[in-house]
Amino acid sequence: MSSFTPYTYFQCPCTEASLPNHRNPSQEEPSSSDDDRTFDPRAPRANYSLYPLEHLFYCEDCHQIRCPRCVLDEIVTWYCPNCLFEVPSSSVKAEGNRCTRSCFQCPVCIAPLSVSSLEAPPTGLGYEYAPQNGPFVLNCGYCSWSSKETGIEFEKPNGIFAQLARVKNGGEPILTAKERKKDRERKRDFSGTSAEKEREETPEVEIPREPLDPNEKLDPESQFSNLKAFYQGQLAEASPASALGFTGDYGYGSPGALSRIMGLYTGSTAFDKKVKAKAGTMREAQDALEGLQLTTISEEEEALTKLRTEGWHCTSSASQRAEFLNTNAQFITELRPVAYLLRTKRSKRCRTCRHILSKPESKVSTIRFRIRLVALNYIPSISIKPLQPTSSASSLLQPMRPVQFLLTFKNPLFDSVKVTLATPTKTPGRFASKVTVLCPQFEVGANTDAWDEALREGTGEKRRTKAEASEGQHQAEAGKVWERGRNWVSVVVEVVPASLHIGGPEFLKNEEMKDDEGPLKEDEDVCEIPVFVRVEWEADAAHDESGLGGGGSKEKDVREKRELAYWCVLGVGRIAKV
Amino acid sequence: MSSKRASMMPPAPKPPTSLSSSLVIAEHASLTGTKLITLGSNTVIHPRSKLSSAYAPITIGNSCIISERSQIGIQNEPDEEEADPVVIEDGVIIEVGAVVEGKRIGEGSVIEVNAKVGRGAVLGKHCKIGPLCEVAEGEVLPDYTVLFGNGMRRIDNSGVEDLKMKMVARQVEVLRKLIPSKIAKFQ
């Protein structure tokens, strides 16, 4: 059995707020029912609101815990994780979210690829300074994949992204978007002069570079751009010049579309009718020039023979295809180096008041934060450990045998806080363990400077804890704190774990057991205790008030009463199976 | 006969060796055992590398690099018959902490950090055994096999092995300047 580490999860109140809390029309009812309601950590919804304290923020303006669900993310910078180059958001929009320098991942094993020369390194005097000359390849230091295997070589060792965009696997050049457009236009002009509708293939004698073959095999990029161009053309032909006189681009943002949408409201239907009448003339792509790719039998046969001769090892795995943009790549030889995905640095805002909760330094190389309001600095942390050290090998809780746990509350605030704990007497769920907090109310000291404390009353403090400790095996007493330090307090909670027995006499069963007598579910043997924590303290009045004018010093003395209440879940251990 | 008893004796008995004069062998390399250890020319034996010929002879070719804490040779007593001798061909790099008990390590192969080549395994030419990868006992790998990750393997078609061999030779030249050789100690 794997060992169990006790945990504490905090519930973010945002889930409460989203519930229709005050559905009761009567005024006195809701408050009492709210207080009575016990948070059930086993409820399916609870999964989405429980977080370790380290994952939570604290909004200083709302005075509330904020979880990843109730913050807004804002991208501060985009950067490449490999070269740490900061990419401006404009180029992210224009060129996509991948590094456009020379950062690539191995298509076989995802390790970073390095650029190396195929030539022997220069030798002789001063060879360190002699420039390496090409051809260059990308190769993987981990699985020793090389772009040479797929027939890709580069002339220069830098700007690999741009160079790679121009070659197909095998070394044939790819037409750039511009060239493709030119080709299409040339083709259209040609066919336009010969015949209006007919798109027969005509050999272009004057340009030997690109014989436009209607059954040409296109790479995914060219296919996409051909298709896009084709449909744009179709849309432009189908819709007449708009009210503003624009033709061509018929995206949703275009003036034509806009005026049409406006027309819906103004009731001018004439325009719509025109569009409808024209809609019939749209057709589908017919050849490679328009982005249509037909799978031929010979291709399939080629693939089959390849499978037969080279076997399973020459095919690409699903994860390799997922990493790669073209999911049609059946064989390893069709894979291409994968440019690194850009990462982001994000700042987080409170969803309610829009104040910034976390803001990293925008420079990529620094890991500092400008603003970081984490809950860890505002909320007492809770750690759990068993009071009696478990000597036995099994760390499981024995059913029906009381165990005591030490809950240590550590106060991060510079003011002392009053903590009130409330737990249901029985844990929710089918197996109800009994829970008793021996000291439900106590005060935790301020998080002052450790040295200050030592100078002021260090000796007295020490003696007190020491005296308690020297008593040794003293019993945990109700209403008394177990141990106390500068900014921490330990209290004892006693748990009588339930028996994991299913069935048995009817009168012993609780409601949930009566409803469901199925076998033990996953993690149902974990003893989880919901605890309602109320923290009260007095703090300096809000900063924005004290910052205004001369009244600052006077208002410093004004103490503000603060209160924070939230549910926590303590996972104390697994109950042994009977 | 066990290596334990041998190490307890004040002057450890030297195994019979056949060393090339152009060999680079560090003073703190450890050559133990009773069978013949043959080391070829321009091979580099790093300090604290362990070559043990207690159960079978070891032959290492030319221009090999044997790194620190690597263990070459059959490590524990063979069960029945005589263990196969360990033969490492030319231009092989054995990285830090690798354990090599194989029958034949083909020319230009690389055994990466903490990788293991089991007893009697045969590696073809220019194989690469990735970090922490293991070749089972008696396994035969064809030429250009690359083992990496969690038991994944592929055949390397990049065709840059000549270049790699050249790089090994250069690496040996650099190491020759860095590691003071003490051939006399082992002869």
Ligand SMILES: [Zn+2]
């Ligand atoms: Zn929340």
Ligand SMILES: [Zn+2]
């Ligand atoms: Zn990059």
Ligand SMILES: [Zn+2]
């Ligand atoms: Zn790789």
Ligand SMILES: [Zn+2]
């Ligand atoms: Zn807020």
